[in-house]
Amino acid sequence: xxxxxxxxxxATRLWPLTEKRAKPLLPLAGKPxxxxxxxxxxxxxxxxxxxxxxxxxxxxxxxxxxxxxxxTLAVEDAHHDDKKLGALGAVAEWITxxxxxxxxxxxxxDNYMGFRxxxxxxxxxxxxxxxxxxxxxxxxxxxxFGTVVLEAGTNRVQEFEEKPANPKTTLVSTGCSILxxxxxxxxxxxxxxxxxxxxxxxxxLRRRGQEVTCFTFTDxxxxxxxxxxxxxxxxxxxxxxVLLGEGAIANENTCSGSVIIGDGSxxxxxxxxxxxxxxxxxxxxxxxERCIIDSHCTLRGVDLTGKMIxxxxxxxxxxLKNGKARQP
Amino acid sequence: MQRYFxxxxxxxxxxxxxxxxxxALAYFIRVGWIFSTDFPFERFLAVSIVVAPLWLMVxxxxxxxxxxxxxxxxxxxxxxxxxxxxxxxxxxxxYYFTFGxxxxxxxxxxxxxxxxxxxxxxxxxxEQILRRALHxxxxxxxxxxxxxxxSKELIETLNRARSPVVxxxxxxxxxxxxxxxxxxxxRGKLNKLEDVIQGERITHLIQCxxxxxxLNLLSACRQHGITxxxxxxxxxxxxxxxxxxxxxxxxxxxxxxRGGLVSWLFE
Numbered sequence: 001x002x003x004x005x006x007x008x009x010x011a012t013r014l015w016p017l018t019e020k021r022a023k024p025l026l027p028l029a030g031k032p033x034x035x036x037x038x039x040x041x042x043x044x045x046x047x048x049x050x051x052x053x054x055x056x057x058x059x060x061x062x063x064x065x066x067x068x069x070x071x072t073l074a075v076e077d078a079h080h081d082d083k084k085l086g087a088l089g090a091v092a093e094w095i096t097x098x099x100x101x102x103x104x105x106x107x108x109x110d111n112y113m114g115f116r117x118x119x120x121x122x123x124x125x126x127x128x129x130x131x132x133x134x135x136x137x138x139x140x141x142x143x144x145f146g147t148v149v150l151e152a153g154t155n156r157v158q159e160f161e162e163k164p165a166n167p168k169t170t171l172v173s174t175g176c177s178i179l180x181x182x183x184x185x186x187x188x189x190x191x192x193x194x195x196x197x198x199x200x201x202x203x204x205l206r207r208r209g210q211e212v213t214c215f216t217f218t219d220x221x222x223x224x225x226x227x228x229x230x231x232x233x234x235x236x237x238x239x240x241x242v243l244l245g246e247g248a249i250a251n252e253n254t255c256s257g258s259v260i261i262g263d264g265s266x267x268x269x270x271x272x273x274x275x276x277x278x279x280x281x282x283x284x285x286x287x288x289e290r291c292i293i294d295s296h297c298t299l300r301g302v303d304l305t306g307k308m309i310x311x312x313x314x315x316x317x318x319x320l321k322n323g324k325a326r327q328p
Numbered sequence: 329m330q331r332y333f334x335x336x337x338x339x340x341x342x343x344x345x346x347x348x349x350x351x352a353l354a355y356f357i358r359v360g361w362i363f364s365t366d367f368p369f370e371r372f373l374a375v376s377i378v379v380a381p382l383w384l385m386v387x388x389x390x391x392x393x394x395x396x397x398x399x400x401x402x403x404x405x406x407x408x409x410x411x412x413x414x415x416x417x418x419x420x421x422x423y424y425f426t427f428g429x430x431x432x433x434x435x436x437x438x439x440x441x442x443x444x445x446x447x448x449x450x451x452x453x454x455e456q457i458l459r460r461a462l463h464x465x466x467x468x469x470x471x472x473x474x475x476x477x478x479s480k481e482l483i484e485t486l487n488r489a490r491s492p493v494v495x496x497x498x499x500x501x502x503x504x505x506x507x508x509x510x511x512x513x514x515r516g517k518l519n520k521l522e523d524v525i526q527g528e529r530i531t532h533l534i535q536c537x538x539x540x541x542x543l544n545l546l547s548a549c550r551q552h553g554i555t556x557x558x559x560x561x562x563x564x565x566x567x568x569x570x571x572x573x574x575x576x577x578x579x580x581x582x583x584x585x586r587g588g589l590v591s592w593l594f595e
Binding site for chain 2: 015307313314
């Protein structure tokens, strides 16, 4: 079996955090999102991370840091989202290029899954596609995912609908699946017509009468596709505490909710609530709530709520330019 | 940019020439088409040449030469009139301090009328030259953020008016279906911001949507030395009579109630 992690999206909804890094490389409670996936996959399974040319350098550095010998990179030659192959197109290209004839563990790089991958792999029956599903509990939210209708009392998928307008169920596909080697030609022909529709492959398999099974889990799961989902995932993993990175300094602050202060960042005399501060930033005399501050920003004397701030931003209140403090 | 500076120098020199020429014309209209010995033309000309740069500095201070200023607008006419009134006052004082003499008050009125009219006509004419030169081969290249009805109207107006600030690319935070607006290409979402800024040599960024990204767009502008502009409709201001005004040292954007001329003038 090979594992393929899809990490080629441009994640425009998370701009500007994804301006210079891929979404799966965004830090989640101290380490990249994709790292949780990789650490969960048994060591004997080779892993390929599929990304695009724009983010290849970031993944190359991360792979070097990971030190896992069977972790490699497949780079799609696309610098922008209008030139990319599409997620399923990238899978098909990799299958053709590397002549893959083995079962495929297919994962999306921006998903955090709390279950043990070992359990998922044990649920797999040779030759029968398996999809991991989570009961999201809300039909409105289910519209954004692939929904899975099970045969009563079994784990067999009766119907799979990708992003339905009227979901029949709240059980949704989570971007973790196994495609047996025998189904890869179907994937390749389907990808030629629908290069962006990863979930659609399960609709296609069902349409062709192929049996598909489901691994239902109740552990934590996050599809980190937006600012709110990113903060929600951070809150869930960090809880009500402050995480200080290496070399980070925090003095005279009032913190509540989940606060992450990245490596080498300095925070003083500030009020922080649910804030993620990337490495190398300076925050002084600020009030920040529900904010994600990218690396190497300097914020002095400003109040921000619900903002993502791009790397290198300088926001300094004029009063603080003269070394004074703002009035409380 | 060199082309713009060359044009600007021509414009400023033209203003100096117009100032001196209209004063000379006022002299001849008042004195007659002769060189008077009682009121020598050489002295008159010398003082007008000395005063001209001072007058020009006053005019520059009104931002009349700003790229975004429409020369035909009533506001601009008012600024030019104000500067020429100051010019006449400077001229009278300079002449008196230099030669200890006053002279015809009607001549000063002629000088005021001619210099104000001459300067305004020259500005209107030069604006056409400037727009023709800067719009065809853009020097000031604008990136428009947001595909909205307001941004479409803005782009069409800039193109129709042959504005020196030329829209060359559009980005839309949510991804627009349109591929171009009035010939300006929609290049994609905000993830292309850096590429477009560098590739298109952007000098101006006009935000017409995506209010939540104002901080980041401003940050990009500061990093690249780009002029940032915000369409008031992004803030929900559609009246088109908003003003940036000081409030105890804070610059605030004010929208006054409809028809409230008194409040607009005094509040």
